Each structure stands twice: as structure tokens, then as C-alpha cells.
Amino acid sequence: EDQVTQSPEALRLQEGESSSLNCSYTVSGLRGLFWYRQDPGKGPEFLFTLYSAGEEKEKERLKATLTKKESFLHITAPKPEDSATYLCAVQDLNFGNEKLTFGTGTRLTIIP
């Protein structure tokens, strides 16, 4: 059974204070690891897909990295508008399996 564990559960940072969110995963074969951002009362918004160990993706102040067992979402000089819950999910290699297994998320708060 695929499993995803995210840490910390919640993180409060001062504006401009960089940090990282962790996503540890267990999957029989990784088709892809996905990062989503979710604002209160909204659906998850797609950020990145990572496919293989060593891969990195960047978007504005966010950078996602991947190893064989975990992924990190690095946030550089965050702004209050980066406050949200960040969800990590994995997709298994089994053919026809598009199911995403999600973690419980990290609730990020950026204080002005």
C-alpha cells in the first residue's frame, strides 16, 4: 500500500525566512510525485511533478527536489501570500493506475 508522510504538520515563518517542507513516501514503483497548494475552501492547485531521483523543479519562490525516499519543497524568502496548505501525493507505476495517494499536508503560515 502506497504511503505518504508530510512534516511538519504546521509551520509558522516570518516573511523572508526560508525553510523546507518534507514529504516521505513508500510506493512499489514511482510514476510521479506531485506537489499541490490548497487555500482554505478551495481545491488543490497543481505546482510540480517530479519523476525520478535527482530531479528539481522551480517556480517563483518554490523549489521541489526528489530522492528515492523523499521530496522537499524549499521556500525561499516567503511572502504572506505563500500561506496555504501544501500537499504531496504519489502516483504508482502500476499500469492504468492514476490514483493519487496524498499526505495530510503541511499548513504554512507566513507572518508579515
Place this chain on the structure above:
Amino acid sequence: DAGVTQSPTHLIKTRGQQVTLRCSPKSGHDTVSWYQQALGQGPQFIFQYYEEEERQRGNFPDRFSGHQFPNYSSELNVNALLLGDSALYLCASSLALGRGRGSPLHFGNGTRLTVT
């Protein structure tokens, strides 16, 4: 380019009733998945539809059923509602696997279902 749209946005039902939620996928997408998200939790996979058939199902009872129409839109039906069915129900669309490598799911903003 319209994204994934869901209706209604909010719904209040009584235990034992039945509910139908609706979803229109993002333009160009042909696969629809449904997820249940309880408060403070990550989304849990319910099932996925492609070519009007259920392709895969998560660990949800038969009270949860669905349908996909020829225009790729979809419905989620839940019978004999329980208090524990209260959650945000998310619809996500994507392209079939054969056309891409692990194409990302695009989510709607969900239907907030409250069962009293």
C-alpha cells in the same frame, strides 16, 4: 480555458438521504476522478471514470457510485448518508495515461457536504 467546475458548492443533507454531485472536467480532459477530503486530512481517492466506465476504485463502500457521460462530465452519488460522509468532495480531471506521462490531476473547488 475553463477549469474543472463542480456543483453545487455547498449542500446540507440529513442522515439516510441520497445526494448527487456534479463535475465538468477541464477542456480537453477525458478522465475524471473523485476524492473525499475530511477536515484537516489529505484527499482520499474514491474512484475514477474513463470512457464512461469505472476504471479504478478506492476503499469506499457501494453506497458511493458514479457515472460519466459522453461529454466527459461526471456525477457522484452517495446513498444512505451517514454523519461521517460530511466532507469536501473534490473532482479532478486529467488526460488518459496513453497520451502522456503521469499527467497531473487538475482539481475543482469541491462541494462541501454537511450531513446532519
